[in-house]
Amino acid sequence: MSKKALTLIMSAVAALLLGSAPAQAQSREISGSVVDFETGETLIGVGISLKGSTTGAITELDGTFKIEVPERNAVLVFSYIGYEEQEIKIEKSEKLLVRMHQKINTLNDAVVVGYGTTARKDLTGSVASVNIADIARTADTNFEESIAGKVAGVSITSNDGQPGSELNIVIRGNNSVTQSNAPLYVIDGFPTEDSMGNVINSDDIESIDILKDASATAIYGARGANGVVLITTKQGKTSKPTFSYKSWYGINQVAKKMDLLTPYEFVRYQLELDPSLSSYYISGEKTLDYYKNAEAIDWQEHAYRNAFVMNHNFSIRGGNKDIRYSVSGLVADQNGTMINSGFKKYQGRAQLTVNLSKSLQFNLNLNYTEHKKYGFVVADNANANYSTSSIMYGLWGYRIVAGAMSQQDLLHELFDNFIDYDQDQRVNPIMTLKNTYNPNCVKTMIANAYLQWKIRDNLVLKVRGGYQKIFQKTETFNNSNTGSGNSRTNAKVNGSVYNHERGYFSNENTLTWKKDIGKNRLTTVVGEAYNLSLYSLNGFYATNIKNEELGIAGLDEGTLTSARTTKTENRLLSFFGRIEYNYDSRYLLTATFRADGSSKFPKGNRWGYFPSVAAAWSFGEEKFMKRLPWLSEGKLRVGYGATGNNRISDYGAMTSLEINSGSGYGGHQGLVPMNLGNDALKWETTYQTNAGIDLSFFGERLALTVDWYYKKTDDLLINATIAPSTGFMNGYKNVGSVSNTGLEFTLKTRNIANRHFLWTTDFNISFNKNKVLALNEGESSMTTVLNWGSYNFTAPYIAMVGQPIALFYGYLYDGLYQTGDFDGAEGSYILKDGIPNNGEARENIKPGHIKYKDINGDGKVDGNDLTVIGNPNPIFTGGFTNYLKYKDFDLNIFFQFSYGNQIMNANRLEFEGATGRKHLNQFATVADRWSPTNTDATIPIAGGGGPKVYTDRIIEDGSYLRLKSLSFGYTLPKRPLKKAHINALRFFVTCQNLFTITKYSGSDPEVSTYQSALTPSFDWSSYPRPRAYTAGFEITF
DSSP states (O other), rough: OHHHHHHHHHHHHHHHHHHHOOOOOSSSEEEEEEEEETOOOOOOOOEEETTTTSOEEOOTTSSEEEEEEEESSSSEEEEOOBBEEEEEESSSSSSSEEEEBBOOOOOTTEEETEEEEEEEEGOOOOOEEEEEEHHHHHHSSSHHHHHHTTTTEEEEOOSOOTTOOOEEESSSSSOOSSSSSOOEETTEEEESSSSTTSSSOOOGGEEEEESSHHHHGGGGGGGTTTTTTEEEEEEOEEEEEEEEEEEEEEEESSSSSBOOOOOOHHHHHHHOOOGGGGGOBBTTOOOOOGGGGGOOOOHHHHBBBBEEEEEEEEEEEEEEEEEEEEEEEEEEEOOOOOOOOOOEEEEEEEEEEOOOSSSSEEEEEEEEEEEEEESOOHHHTGGGGOOOSEEEEEEEEOOOSSSSSOOOTTTTTOOTTOOTTTTTOOOOOOOHHOOBOEEEEEEEEEEEEEEEEEEETTTTEEEEEEEEEEEEEEEEEOOTSSSTTOOOOOOOSSEEEEEEEEEEEEEEEEEEEEEEEEEEEEEEEOOOEEEEEEEEEOOOOOEEEEEEEGGGGGGGGEEEEEEEEEEEEEEEEEEEEEEEEEEEEEEEEEEEEEEEEEESGGGOEEEEEEEEEEEEEGGGSGGTTTTTTTTTEEEEEEEEEEEEEOOSSSTTSSSSEOOOOTOOTTTOOOOOOOOOOOTTOOOEEEEEEEEEEEEEEETTTEEEEEEEEEEEESSSEEEOOOGGGSSSSOOOOOOOEEEEEEEOOOOOOEEESSSEEEEEEEEEEEEEEEEEEEGGGGGEEEEEEEEGHHHHHSOOOOEEEESSSSSEEEBOOOEEOGGGGGESSSOOOOOTTTTTOOSSGGGGOOOOOOOOOOOOOOOOOOOOGGGEOOOOOOOOEEEEEEEEEEETTEEEEEEEEEEEEEEETTTTHHHHHHHHOOOOOOOOOGGOEEEEEEESSSSSOTTTTOSSSSSSGEEEEEEEEEEEEEEEEEEHHHHHHHHHSSSEEEEEEEEEOOOOEEOOOOSSSSTTTTTTTSSSSSSSOOOOOOOEEEEEEEOOO
C-alpha cells in the first residue's frame, strides 16, 4: 500500500471518528510533526482535534500533520495510546513540533511472556520490564551491566573489574547450593543457559522482560527455577531504510589505589619483624632516618594506566508490508586499567521477516559474536593455593627500596634476591604483567527461525527451530619472565591450548487459540519442545619448552604433560500448555503445566512435572472504584507454582571411572574412581508463592508495584564429597532444602511533564532472606573450605539449618594482648593463668599479639571456639534513577545501593601483618600498629598476627551507595538537520562509577573473587574497578 493511500485511509478514519468539521468563516492551516519527547522518534496515527469542535486529523507515516483552525482562540488536543494527552494553544501560523510524553505504566504495552505476549494490564504473574532507554544512555559493552540495580529482585554483580568478565545474575535469591543459580535466557524465543551479556549487542535489544515468579516461569519447567530473562531484539520496520550510527570513545581509570607503607615505615616494620634484617637495610649512611627521604618504587603506578576504550555501532532497518529487515554490527575495544589486559568484541546481526501470504509469515534471526579477553586474570582461582603468586600480592607487597646490602634493579629484574622462592613465589609483578599471554577467544553463532501459520483468525501455529554454537579457545604461554614459567618453577617455560565446543539444537512447536465471547476472552497455548546439548573438549599442556622465542607455536618442543579430550551430550523433551481466562480485563486467571524429560537422570526419574496457577483482580476497573479520580489502576495478583532444576553434569547420575596420566602403578596405568552414581537421583524442585499489587495514581503519573514471595527448594542437587572408604571422590545426591522469602518495591513517578520539560524518577528496593531448612542426612551444619594460600585447610564459610546458605565462620577478635596480661618483663613475658591463648603455644605469645575470644571458657582457644563471624547477605539492595529533559538537553543520573552485607577482606591477612612474611610491604594502616606507647591500636605488632585462621577482624561492612552512571546529552533541532537529510543527531558524555560512599577499606565493595552460593563476598587479589569517562554521538539518516 502506498504512503498516499494509507494517509487517505487514516484521514477517512479520522473523519468518521471525529465527524465533519463545520465551515470556518476565517481559518488558517497549521502543520507540524509529533515525536516522542524522550527518544525523538516520530509518532504515527496521533489523533489531533480542535478543542470545542469536531475538526480533526491524524499524523502521517512521517509523523507530520495538517489541520485547519480558526484565526483566534485555537487550541489543539493531541492524543495517542500510551501517551499523555496534550493541549497546545495556537499563537502563530508556524510549524509545530509536538513532543508527547509516554505514560509511566502503560496498561496496553505488550509484555513478552513464555511463548507469547500479553498486555500489561492482563498480567497475573510477576514480570519486570527493563527500561531500554536507560540501557541506551550508558556506555557498557555488556547489557547486563547496564541493568544492574534497576530491577527489583534481580541481583547483578561482578567478581571484580576485569574487562570482559561475565556477571553473576541471581533472581530472588539462591535456590541451589552447589549448582548454578543463573537464570534461563530466551533470545527471540531461543532458550539458552549460557550468559548472553557479551553476546548480544545492547543497541539491538527492543525489550527485556524478566519472569520472576513460578506462575510466569513454570511454562519453562525444568529450566525456569532460577527465573527467566526474555530478550526481544529489534526487527525491521515498515518504512524507508533508516541508517543509524553510534560511536563513543573514552578513558577508564582505576577508581581507588591502596595506600601502602612509605620507605621509612617499611624498613621500620622489617626491623621490628626480625631485627636480623638490619643487615639488609642498614649500613653506613643508610640509617633508618635515611629512608624518610628515600624514593619508593610505586608498583601500582607502573601497573595501572589510563585505558582507552571505544565502541562503534551501526544498523540499517526498513521494509514494506511484505518484507522487513534489520542489519547491525558492533566493534568494541576496551583496554584494561592494568597493562597488557583488555577486551575486544566484534558482533553482527541480521533479521528478516517475510509475509509469504496473508496467513503465512517467516522470520529469521542470525547473530554472530566474537570476543577476546586477554591479560593476567587477577582473581584467577586456579593458582589460589599459592597466594604469594597472585599479581596483587606482588603489586602491594613487592619491596619498594633496594636496601643496603644490594643495589639490585628491582624494577627490571624478575626475582627479589632477598626472597626465599621456596617459601614465597613473589616475582616482579610488572614483568609478569607485560609477559602474560593468555587470550581467551569465544565465538558464538545463534541462528533461529520460525514459520507462523494463521490457520484461522483465532488459531495460530508456530514452528520454531534454533541452533547455537559456542567455540572457545584458551591459550596460555608462560615464558621465563613470568611467575608461572620462570626458571625456579618445576614446569619451567610452559603453555597450553584447549578448545571447548558447545552446541545447542532446539525445536519448539506451539498452537495458540483465542476466543472472545462478549466480555470473556479465552487464550490457550499448547506445545512441545526438544533440546539437544553437545559439549566437547580437547587440548594439551606442555612443560619445559626449550625454544620460548616461538611462543605458543613452540609447545610441541616441550614435554607433553597432559592431553585431555571430552565429549558429552544431554537431551530434554518437553510438553507444555497454558490457559488464560480474562473477563473484561477485571478478573484474570492463568494456569500452566509442563512435563520435562531429561537424559541427565536415571530412567525411573527422568520426568518432572511443573504446574502453576495465578489469578488477578483489576479492582481499578470496578465501577465503584471509578469514583476515586486519583486512582488510575489497581490490581491484586496471587500465584503458586513449581519449577525445576536439572543443572548437573551430563552423566552426573552415573558411576564414572577415569584413566589419566597420573593413575597407575609400576609403569601401568589404572582406573581412578571419580563419581559415584546414584540411581535415585531426581529433579531439584522449587515451589513458589507470590502475591502482588499494582497501583497507579493521578492519570498514571505515579505507579507502585509491590510483590511478596516465598520460595522453597526441595531435593537439592548437591555434588557431595564421598567417604574415602567408598573409593570415590564425589557423587550427586538429593539432600536438603532451602527457602527464600522476599519483598520487592518498584516506584515510578512522572514528577513534571510539560511541553518543554520532563522529569521522571524510578526507584526499586528488594529484601530477601535466605534460609537453610535441611542439610544432608540430619546434619545441622556444613562448612566450606577455600583453596587459598596458607589458609587452604581452614573453612571460612558455614551453612547452618535455620540460617542463610553462607555465613562467615572463624574466631572472634578480642583485641590485642596488653602487658597487663603477662607476668615478667620484656624478654621474659609469661601469659598469666586464666588468660586464654590465641591458638598458639602460650610461651610464644607476647604483648601486642592478636587475641581471640575463648567462647566456651575452657581457658584456651581452639576449634571449639569457632563461630559465626559475619553475614555476606545484604538486608536490601536497589537503585534509583532520575531522568530530566529540557527541550533538547537530557540528563540521566543513576545510583545503586546495597545495605547490610559484609565482606571478608582476606587481603588484610597478608597486608596487615597476619602472615609475618619478610620483605613484604604492608597497607599504610600497619603504621598505626600496637606498641608500648600505642596500646589502643587494633593492628598487632610485627609478627604478632597469631595462627593462620579467619577472624572477624577482617570482616567489614560492604554496604555502599554508588553513583553508577551519569549521562548528559544534547539533540540537535530537527529543522536544521533536514537540509542534510539527517533525521536525528545527538551528542553525549557519560561517566560511570564517579564515586562510592562506603566504609569498606578494600578496592571496591562490589567484589566476590570466589563467587558461589556457598562462598560469596570473599576479597582476595581482585582486579580494580574502573571509573569511566566517555563521549560520543549517535546519528540517524
